[in-house]
Amino acid sequence: IVHIAAINKDRTIDDYQRIYNKIAEKIREDDEYDGYIGYGPVLVRLGWHSSGTYNKENNSGGSYGGTYRFKLENSDPSNNGLQNAAQFLDPIYKEFNWISHGDLYTLGAVCAIQEAQGPKIKWRPGRVDLPESATPENGRLPDAVNGADYVRKFYARLRMNDREAVALTGAHCLGRTHLKNSGFDGPWGAASSSFTNEFFINLLNEQWKLQKNAAGNKQYDSPKGYMMLETDYALIQDPIYLKIVKEYANNEASFFKDFASSFQKLLENGIDYPKGAPEYIFKTLDDQDM
Ligand code: CCH
Known part of the structure; x- marks a missing residue:
């Protein structure tokens, strides 16, 4: 299986920064979620779980196809609770419906980490919505009762x-x-x-x-x-x-340095980027005095 990043030359970092800002502002506004923890953590988990199905043996799963949106994947018991993050992103997707689901799930996680004062994480667009047949089977996410x-x-x-x-x-x-x-x-x-x-x-x-x-x-x-x-x-x-x-x-x-590179790698597993594909570092709301 080969997943080639689709680079839309009409879109620039500003288009994606606009989506980043929408997500960041909504995290700030909807602050009462989960006993005032807010939506940041569950958005990080959605980005991770939509990527963590990857299997290097055959390059299947991973963030590329945005297949979390299909019932087979979002009803995996390992994904319990992530519907809150998906619902949070719904209005953002409606407003910016040119973005792919894989790009939105991963951008949401990058935004949530940076807005929580975490490290800056390099992010690249280019994931493409794949059909339901590309959905990985349940059971690929980790089981916590292990050594x-x-x-x-x-x-x-x-x-x-x-x-x-x-x-x-x-x-x-x-x-x-x-x-x-x-x-x-x-x-x-x-x-x-x-x-x-x-x-x-x-x-x-x-x-x-x-x-x-x-x-x-x-x-x-x-x-x-x-x-x-x-x-x-x-x-x-x-x-x-x-x-x-x-x-x-x-x-x-x-920790911040290693986390930033590992998280980018996690979100990009299985994706082939053409040479010269743009790599973005988003500004936080704080950076923008927003
Ligand atoms: Fe995790 N995680 N995680 N996790 N996780 C849970 C919650 C979060 C495992 C199990 C669980 C990563 C790795 C692992 C987050 C990020 C990451 C929960 C509770 C379990 C269980 C879910 C619930 O009850 O709502 C296991 C096993 C592993 C294996 O190593 C990695 C990697 C990441 C991201 C880089 C975050 C964030 C949460 C909090 C979610 C929330 O809603 O507060």
Whole structure:
């Protein structure tokens, strides 16, 4: 399977910055969502889940076709809760209906990370809506009840090495788990709407205890009311991962740099860009004094 980016020469960075700004302003306005965490985290998760179906073996899945819009994909139990992000983006899509769904889902995630004071993430347009027949089967997204061997194997399917796997998981600084979506409960830290290296600091410093939650699923809980999934905790059980966790806990700039490149790679997996395809870095609302 080959997915070639379609570059529309009539569109410039300004067209995409306009969409970015709409999303950013709506995140700011609809601030009461999910106990005042806001829509940022769930938008990041939508961008990740619409990309995380990628399989390097046959180049199938991934963000290119925008297939999350089809029922087969959005009803995957792993995607519970993401309808909130899709509904958030609906009016934006209606206003800018020239953008592809894959471009919109990934742009939404980039916008949400930057507006949460995260790193600048390079983004390229060119995804093309594919028909329903291109929808990957359910079950390609990660299962949280697993250890380091599973995590390493899972990220290898996405062409990610150990540093990239650890950096990407640091997105769990944002948002929280919801019993009704995933069967897990609670946030990973205190600042759920700011993009920081808090996930790594908490992983190393809290007193974690493996417990069964109200849904009967095992998760690590701390006295401060934070949680970790078993796949998160695996990052301090494996010695190679642990070294990287310590580095990111001590050096936020190093985390930001690796996260930015890994996230761009995640969103672009499986897409062939023609030489000279434009690469955009969007301004935040703050940058624009908006
Ligand atoms: Fe995640 N994540 N994630 N995650 N995730 C959940 C929530 C978020 C796993 C499981 C879960 C990444 C990797 C993994 C976010 C970003 C990323 C939830 C709770 C589970 C379960 C969902 C709920 O209940 O609403 C597992 C397993 C992995 C494997 O490594 C990666 C990679 C990213 C992005 C780069 C974000 C953000 C959330 C918060 C969503 C929200 O609604 O607050």
